[in-house]
Amino acid sequence: MSKDRRCLSRRTVLVAAATATFAALAAHADEAPRLGRYEVRVAPIPAGSVIAILVIDTPTAYTLYDAIGAVLVGRGEYRFNPNPSAGESHYSWLSGPFQRQQYGGTLYVENGGRTHRIQLEPQTYAITVEGPTWRPQQ
Numbered sequence: 001m002s003k004d005r006r007c008l009s010r011r012t013v014l015v016a017a018a019t020a021t022f023a024a025l026a027a028h029a030d031e032a033p034r035l036g037r038y039e040v041r042v043a044p045i046p047a048g049s050v051i052a053i054l055v056i057d058t059p060t061a062y063t064l065y066d067a068i069g070a071v072l073v074g075r076g077e078y079r080f081n082p083n084p085s086a087g088e089s090h091y092s093w094l095s096g097p098f099q100r101q102q103y104g105g106t107l108y109v110e111n112g113g114r115t116h117r118i119q120l121e122p123q124t125y126a127i128t129v130e131g132p133t134w135r136p137q138q
Contacts, residue, residue: 033059036055
């Protein structure tokens with residue numbers, strides 16, 4: 001095999017490997033915690049009653065407000081596990097209101113990645129809200 005063909009083969013392999021790596025990273029990007037506002041609802045999905053507003057502030061911190069966003073309920077920290085083992089949750093609530101409630105946190109990415117739903121209990125979930133950026137009432 002000529003030197004030019006070997007270089008072309010190596011380039012093809014490198015491009016294929018890079019493409020596969022970027023595709024895997026893009027697939028896992030939808031599985032990461034989405035920062036922003038979630039409505040905490042009780043079942044049925046999707047029209048459950050809003051009982052609180054969850055704001056995922058950073059990749060490790062969250063804030064919880066009452067149902068209309070007027071009263072700060074509490075703040076806490078969490079850990080996100082993108083690849084939980086059987087019986088484990090994606091979210092571990094380390095402190096704050098969700099930790100006191102002993103909530104779980106299984107992430108479901110729905111509607112082609114547009115909607116993130118965190119199942120807190122069998123009948124309680126937090127779902128992303130589309131629209132303008134929300135800020136708590138002052």
